[in-house]
Amino acid sequence: MKKISFLLLAVATVAAAVVFTARASRRTDQEIAPIFVTTIPPGYREWRLISVAHEEGNLNDIRAILGNDEAIKAYREAKLPFPEGTVIARIAWRHVSSEENNKVFGRDQSFVPGDAPPWYLQFMVKDAKKYAATGGWGYAQFDKDGKPGPESDMKKCFPCHQAIKDRDFVFTRYAP
Protein backbone atom coordinates (compact mmCIF):
# COMPACT_ATOMS: atom_id res chain seq x y z
CA MET A 1 0.00 0.00 0.00
CA LYS A 2 2.81 2.36 0.93
CA LYS A 3 4.62 1.44 -2.32
CA ILE A 4 1.52 2.15 -4.45
CA SER A 5 1.00 5.56 -2.75
CA PHE A 6 4.59 6.48 -3.45
CA LEU A 7 4.26 5.42 -7.09
CA LEU A 8 1.06 7.45 -7.54
CA LEU A 9 2.73 10.51 -6.00
CA ALA A 10 5.73 10.08 -8.27
CA VAL A 11 3.51 9.78 -11.37
CA ALA A 12 1.50 12.86 -10.34
CA THR A 13 4.67 14.85 -9.77
CA VAL A 14 6.08 13.93 -13.15
CA ALA A 15 2.75 14.71 -14.84
CA ALA A 16 2.58 18.11 -13.13
CA ALA A 17 6.15 18.83 -14.16
CA VAL A 18 5.35 17.94 -17.79
CA VAL A 19 2.27 20.20 -17.81
CA PHE A 20 4.22 23.05 -16.21
CA THR A 21 7.07 22.73 -18.70
CA ALA A 22 4.67 22.59 -21.65
CA ARG A 23 2.88 25.75 -20.44
CA ALA A 24 6.10 27.61 -19.86
CA SER A 25 7.47 26.63 -23.25
CA ARG A 26 4.21 27.71 -24.93
CA ARG A 27 4.42 31.11 -23.22
CA THR A 28 8.02 31.51 -24.35
CA ASP A 29 7.12 30.57 -27.95
CA GLN A 30 4.42 33.24 -27.95
CA GLU A 31 6.83 35.87 -26.71
CA ILE A 32 9.32 34.94 -29.41
CA ALA A 33 6.76 34.78 -32.22
CA PRO A 34 4.13 37.52 -31.91
CA ILE A 35 1.04 37.32 -34.13
CA PHE A 36 0.66 39.95 -36.84
CA VAL A 37 -2.45 41.15 -38.65
CA THR A 38 -2.33 39.85 -42.22
CA THR A 39 -5.55 41.21 -43.75
CA ILE A 40 -6.48 44.87 -44.29
CA PRO A 41 -9.38 45.87 -41.99
CA PRO A 42 -12.29 46.48 -44.40
CA GLY A 43 -13.72 49.98 -44.81
CA TYR A 44 -10.88 51.80 -43.07
CA ARG A 45 -10.91 54.65 -45.65
CA GLU A 46 -14.46 55.54 -44.47
CA TRP A 47 -13.36 56.01 -40.87
CA ARG A 48 -13.19 59.30 -39.02
CA LEU A 49 -10.05 61.32 -38.48
CA ILE A 50 -7.98 60.98 -35.31
CA SER A 51 -5.06 63.17 -36.36
CA VAL A 52 -2.41 63.97 -38.96
CA ALA A 53 1.39 63.94 -38.79
CA HIS A 54 4.54 64.59 -40.75
CA GLU A 55 7.63 62.41 -40.36
CA GLU A 56 10.94 63.78 -41.57
CA GLY A 57 14.25 61.91 -41.94
CA ASN A 58 14.30 58.63 -43.83
CA LEU A 59 10.51 58.43 -43.82
CA ASN A 60 9.74 61.92 -45.19
CA ASP A 61 6.01 61.26 -45.35
CA ILE A 62 2.74 62.97 -44.48
CA ARG A 63 0.10 60.86 -42.80
CA ALA A 64 -3.48 60.62 -41.64
CA ILE A 65 -4.54 58.54 -38.67
CA LEU A 66 -8.13 57.25 -38.80
CA GLY A 67 -10.09 55.21 -36.30
CA ASN A 68 -13.11 52.91 -36.29
CA ASP A 69 -16.07 53.81 -34.06
CA GLU A 70 -14.51 52.13 -30.99
CA ALA A 71 -11.30 54.13 -31.46
CA ILE A 72 -13.03 57.51 -31.95
CA LYS A 73 -15.30 56.97 -28.93
CA ALA A 74 -12.39 55.99 -26.66
CA TYR A 75 -10.29 58.93 -27.85
CA ARG A 76 -13.08 61.47 -27.32
CA GLU A 77 -13.86 60.10 -23.88
CA ALA A 78 -10.12 59.95 -23.10
CA LYS A 79 -10.58 56.34 -21.96
CA LEU A 80 -7.58 54.04 -21.58
CA PRO A 81 -7.01 51.21 -22.29
CA PHE A 82 -8.72 51.15 -25.68
CA PRO A 83 -11.60 48.63 -25.76
CA GLU A 84 -11.59 45.29 -27.57
CA GLY A 85 -12.27 45.76 -31.27
CA THR A 86 -10.50 49.10 -31.53
CA VAL A 87 -8.71 49.53 -34.85
CA ILE A 88 -6.43 52.44 -35.65
CA ALA A 89 -5.38 53.00 -39.28
CA ARG A 90 -2.38 55.01 -40.39
CA ILE A 91 -2.11 56.03 -44.06
CA ALA A 92 1.20 57.55 -45.22
CA TRP A 93 2.04 59.26 -48.49
CA ARG A 94 5.35 60.71 -49.61
CA HIS A 95 5.66 64.37 -48.54
CA VAL A 96 5.99 66.25 -51.82
CA SER A 97 6.06 69.91 -52.80
CA SER A 98 2.94 70.94 -54.70
CA GLU A 99 4.07 72.80 -57.80
CA GLU A 100 0.51 73.59 -58.85
CA ASN A 101 -0.35 75.12 -55.48
CA ASN A 102 2.93 77.02 -55.19
CA LYS A 103 2.39 78.57 -58.63
CA VAL A 104 -0.87 80.12 -57.42
CA PHE A 105 0.51 81.22 -54.03
CA GLY A 106 3.64 82.68 -55.65
CA ARG A 107 5.98 80.91 -53.23
CA ASP A 108 7.21 77.42 -52.31
CA GLN A 109 5.18 76.55 -49.23
CA SER A 110 2.65 73.84 -50.00
CA PHE A 111 3.31 70.13 -49.35
CA VAL A 112 0.79 67.47 -50.28
CA PRO A 113 0.50 63.66 -50.43
CA GLY A 114 2.58 62.06 -53.19
CA ASP A 115 2.96 58.38 -54.03
CA ALA A 116 2.45 55.58 -51.53
CA PRO A 117 5.70 54.48 -49.84
CA PRO A 118 6.27 50.77 -49.00
CA TRP A 119 4.90 51.54 -45.50
CA TYR A 120 1.68 53.00 -47.01
CA LEU A 121 -0.80 51.38 -44.59
CA GLN A 122 -0.37 50.44 -40.94
CA PHE A 123 -2.95 49.17 -38.48
CA MET A 124 -3.21 48.43 -34.77
CA VAL A 125 -5.97 45.99 -33.85
CA LYS A 126 -6.99 45.52 -30.21
CA ASP A 127 -7.60 41.93 -29.12
CA ALA A 128 -6.16 41.37 -25.65
CA LYS A 129 -6.18 37.55 -25.93
CA LYS A 130 -5.08 37.03 -29.52
CA TYR A 131 -2.29 39.59 -29.35
CA ALA A 132 -1.31 39.06 -25.70
CA ALA A 133 2.35 38.76 -26.70
CA THR A 134 2.39 42.37 -27.97
CA GLY A 135 0.43 44.23 -25.32
CA GLY A 136 -3.00 43.29 -26.65
CA TRP A 137 -2.44 44.95 -30.03
CA GLY A 138 -1.94 43.23 -33.35
CA TYR A 139 0.26 45.15 -35.76
CA ALA A 140 0.04 45.28 -39.54
CA GLN A 141 1.68 46.95 -42.51
CA PHE A 142 0.72 46.83 -46.19
CA ASP A 143 2.08 48.43 -49.35
CA LYS A 144 -0.16 50.00 -52.00
CA ASP A 145 -0.83 46.58 -53.56
CA GLY A 146 -2.05 45.21 -50.23
CA LYS A 147 1.06 43.09 -49.68
CA PRO A 148 1.88 42.65 -45.95
CA GLY A 149 5.20 43.97 -44.71
CA PRO A 150 8.10 41.53 -44.15
CA GLU A 151 8.11 39.85 -40.72
CA SER A 152 11.52 41.35 -39.99
CA ASP A 153 9.91 44.83 -40.22
CA MET A 154 6.85 43.79 -38.23
CA LYS A 155 9.00 42.63 -35.32
CA LYS A 156 10.14 46.23 -34.89
CA CYS A 157 6.61 47.53 -34.08
CA PHE A 158 6.15 46.39 -30.52
CA PRO A 159 9.62 47.19 -29.09
CA CYS A 160 9.05 50.85 -30.08
CA HIS A 161 5.42 51.02 -28.95
CA GLN A 162 6.37 49.36 -25.66
CA ALA A 163 8.04 52.62 -24.62
CA ILE A 164 4.58 54.25 -24.35
CA LYS A 165 2.83 51.53 -22.36
CA ASP A 166 1.12 54.17 -20.18
CA ARG A 167 -0.70 55.44 -23.28
CA ASP A 168 -1.80 51.87 -24.08
CA PHE A 169 1.02 51.64 -26.65
CA VAL A 170 -0.56 54.26 -28.97
CA PHE A 171 1.54 57.20 -30.20
CA THR A 172 -1.16 59.31 -31.84
CA ARG A 173 -3.14 61.80 -29.76
CA TYR A 174 -6.55 63.08 -30.88
CA ALA A 175 -6.46 66.37 -32.80
CA PRO A 176 -9.60 68.36 -31.93
Next chain:
Amino acid sequence: MKKISFLLLAVATVAAAVVFTARASRRTDQEIAPIFVTTIPPGYREWRLISVAHEEGNLNDIRAILGNDEAIKAYREAKLPFPEGTVIARIAWRHVSSEENNKVFGRDQSFVPGDAPPWYLQFMVKDAKKYAATGGWGYAQFDKDGKPGPESDMKKCFPCHQAIKDRDFVFTRYAP
Protein backbone atom coordinates in the same frame (compact mmCIF):
# COMPACT_ATOMS: atom_id res chain seq x y z
CA MET B 1 -53.88 110.07 -79.96
CA LYS B 2 -50.36 110.47 -81.38
CA LYS B 3 -49.40 112.54 -78.29
CA ILE B 4 -50.67 109.86 -75.90
CA SER B 5 -48.75 107.13 -77.78
CA PHE B 6 -45.59 109.18 -77.55
CA LEU B 7 -46.09 109.77 -73.84
CA LEU B 8 -46.71 106.07 -73.20
CA LEU B 9 -43.58 105.20 -75.15
CA ALA B 10 -41.56 107.77 -73.18
CA VAL B 11 -42.86 106.42 -69.86
CA ALA B 12 -42.09 102.82 -70.90
CA THR B 13 -38.57 103.79 -71.98
CA VAL B 14 -37.85 105.55 -68.71
CA ALA B 15 -39.27 102.59 -66.74
CA ALA B 16 -37.13 100.13 -68.70
CA ALA B 17 -34.07 102.27 -68.15
CA VAL B 18 -34.77 102.39 -64.40
CA VAL B 19 -35.18 98.58 -64.23
CA PHE B 20 -32.03 98.03 -66.31
CA THR B 21 -29.98 100.41 -64.13
CA ALA B 22 -31.27 98.78 -60.94
CA ARG B 23 -30.36 95.30 -62.24
CA ALA B 24 -26.91 96.40 -63.36
CA SER B 25 -26.21 98.11 -60.06
CA ARG B 26 -27.39 95.03 -58.15
CA ARG B 27 -25.04 92.84 -60.17
CA THR B 28 -22.16 95.24 -59.51
CA ASP B 29 -22.95 95.31 -55.79
CA GLN B 30 -22.85 91.51 -55.70
CA GLU B 31 -19.49 91.43 -57.43
CA ILE B 32 -18.10 93.95 -54.99
CA ALA B 33 -19.62 92.37 -51.91
CA PRO B 34 -19.52 88.54 -52.08
CA ILE B 35 -21.51 86.55 -49.54
CA PHE B 36 -19.55 84.62 -46.93
CA VAL B 37 -20.57 81.62 -44.84
CA THR B 38 -21.03 82.76 -41.24
CA THR B 39 -22.03 79.55 -39.45
CA ILE B 40 -19.92 76.41 -38.97
CA PRO B 41 -21.39 73.51 -40.97
CA PRO B 42 -22.62 71.07 -38.30
CA GLY B 43 -20.98 67.68 -37.88
CA TYR B 44 -17.94 68.44 -40.04
CA ARG B 45 -15.60 66.59 -37.62
CA GLU B 46 -17.46 63.34 -38.41
CA TRP B 47 -16.80 63.63 -42.16
CA ARG B 48 -14.48 61.43 -44.18
CA LEU B 49 -10.96 62.33 -45.16
CA ILE B 50 -10.16 63.92 -48.53
CA SER B 51 -6.48 64.61 -47.93
CA VAL B 52 -3.82 66.15 -45.70
CA ALA B 53 -1.30 68.94 -46.30
CA HIS B 54 1.51 70.90 -44.74
CA GLU B 55 1.96 74.62 -45.36
CA GLU B 56 5.34 76.17 -44.62
CA GLY B 57 6.22 79.88 -44.53
CA ASN B 58 4.06 82.24 -42.50
CA LEU B 59 1.37 79.61 -42.06
CA ASN B 60 3.56 76.72 -40.80
CA ASP B 61 0.59 74.47 -40.18
CA ILE B 62 -0.46 70.87 -40.75
CA ARG B 63 -3.97 70.28 -42.01
CA ALA B 64 -6.68 67.76 -42.73
CA ILE B 65 -9.25 68.26 -45.46
CA LEU B 66 -12.59 66.52 -44.86
CA GLY B 67 -15.69 66.35 -47.02
CA ASN B 68 -19.40 65.70 -46.55
CA ASP B 69 -20.99 62.80 -48.49
CA GLU B 70 -21.52 64.94 -51.62
CA ALA B 71 -17.85 65.94 -51.61
CA ILE B 72 -16.48 62.41 -51.11
CA LYS B 73 -18.75 60.96 -53.82
CA ALA B 74 -17.76 63.64 -56.35
CA TYR B 75 -14.06 63.24 -55.56
CA ARG B 76 -14.14 59.45 -55.89
CA GLU B 77 -16.07 59.63 -59.15
CA ALA B 78 -13.74 62.43 -60.35
CA LYS B 79 -16.83 64.50 -61.24
CA LEU B 80 -16.53 68.24 -61.84
CA PRO B 81 -18.13 70.62 -61.06
CA PHE B 82 -18.95 69.59 -57.48
CA PRO B 83 -22.73 69.19 -56.96
CA GLU B 84 -24.95 71.56 -55.01
CA GLY B 85 -24.64 70.94 -51.28
CA THR B 86 -20.97 69.96 -51.39
CA VAL B 87 -19.08 71.15 -48.31
CA ILE B 88 -15.32 70.88 -47.94
CA ALA B 89 -13.80 71.43 -44.48
CA ARG B 90 -10.20 72.32 -43.83
CA ILE B 91 -8.84 72.01 -40.25
CA ALA B 92 -5.38 73.47 -39.57
CA TRP B 93 -3.17 73.08 -36.50
CA ARG B 94 0.24 74.57 -35.85
CA HIS B 95 3.00 72.26 -37.12
CA VAL B 96 4.97 71.38 -34.00
CA SER B 97 7.80 68.99 -33.22
CA SER B 98 6.67 66.10 -31.02
CA GLU B 99 9.14 65.81 -28.16
CA GLU B 100 7.44 62.72 -26.76
CA ASN B 101 7.61 60.88 -30.10
CA ASN B 102 11.18 61.97 -30.84
CA LYS B 103 12.32 60.70 -27.46
CA VAL B 104 11.13 57.20 -28.36
CA PHE B 105 12.49 57.29 -31.94
CA GLY B 106 15.83 58.67 -30.76
CA ARG B 107 15.85 61.46 -33.35
CA ASP B 108 14.00 64.70 -34.23
CA GLN B 109 11.67 63.64 -36.99
CA SER B 110 8.07 63.68 -35.81
CA PHE B 111 5.71 66.66 -36.33
CA VAL B 112 2.18 66.67 -35.00
CA PRO B 113 -0.78 69.05 -34.60
CA GLY B 114 -0.24 71.81 -32.04
CA ASP B 115 -2.58 74.62 -31.06
CA ALA B 116 -5.26 76.03 -33.34
CA PRO B 117 -4.06 79.07 -35.32
CA PRO B 118 -6.49 81.97 -36.04
CA TRP B 119 -7.25 80.27 -39.40
CA TYR B 120 -8.17 76.99 -37.62
CA LEU B 121 -11.29 76.16 -39.66
CA GLN B 122 -12.11 76.93 -43.27
CA PHE B 123 -15.05 75.79 -45.36
CA MET B 124 -16.19 75.91 -48.97
CA VAL B 125 -19.95 75.51 -49.45
CA LYS B 126 -21.38 74.90 -52.93
CA ASP B 127 -24.54 76.84 -53.76
CA ALA B 128 -24.38 78.10 -57.34
CA LYS B 129 -27.16 80.70 -56.87
CA LYS B 130 -26.39 82.04 -53.41
CA TYR B 131 -22.65 82.32 -54.03
CA ALA B 132 -22.79 83.21 -57.74
CA ALA B 133 -20.44 86.15 -57.14
CA THR B 134 -17.63 83.78 -56.06
CA GLY B 135 -17.87 80.94 -58.56
CA GLY B 136 -20.74 79.15 -56.80
CA TRP B 137 -18.76 78.60 -53.59
CA GLY B 138 -19.32 80.31 -50.26
CA TYR B 139 -16.15 80.74 -48.22
CA ALA B 140 -15.77 80.67 -44.45
CA GLN B 141 -13.11 80.89 -41.77
CA PHE B 142 -13.41 80.44 -38.01
CA ASP B 143 -10.99 80.48 -35.11
CA LYS B 144 -11.05 77.92 -32.29
CA ASP B 145 -13.82 79.84 -30.51
CA GLY B 146 -16.03 79.74 -33.59
CA LYS B 147 -15.54 83.42 -34.39
CA PRO B 148 -15.72 84.11 -38.16
CA GLY B 149 -12.66 85.60 -39.83
CA PRO B 150 -12.56 89.35 -40.60
CA GLU B 151 -14.18 90.31 -43.90
CA SER B 152 -10.88 91.75 -45.10
CA ASP B 153 -9.39 88.23 -44.88
CA MET B 154 -12.43 86.60 -46.45
CA LYS B 155 -12.16 88.81 -49.53
CA LYS B 156 -8.82 87.18 -50.27
CA CYS B 157 -10.30 83.68 -50.73
CA PHE B 158 -11.87 83.94 -54.16
CA PRO B 159 -9.11 85.85 -56.01
CA CYS B 160 -6.70 82.99 -55.16
CA HIS B 161 -9.16 80.16 -55.86
CA GLN B 162 -10.12 81.83 -59.16
CA ALA B 163 -6.73 80.78 -60.55
CA ILE B 164 -7.89 77.14 -60.51
CA LYS B 165 -11.28 77.60 -62.13
CA ASP B 166 -10.75 74.45 -64.24
CA ARG B 167 -10.71 72.41 -61.01
CA ASP B 168 -13.95 74.07 -59.92
CA PHE B 169 -11.93 76.42 -57.68
CA VAL B 170 -10.80 73.61 -55.33
CA PHE B 171 -7.10 73.18 -54.50
CA THR B 172 -7.19 69.85 -52.67
CA ARG B 173 -6.95 66.62 -54.64
CA TYR B 174 -8.17 63.32 -53.20
CA ALA B 175 -5.47 61.23 -51.44
CA PRO B 176 -6.23 57.54 -52.05
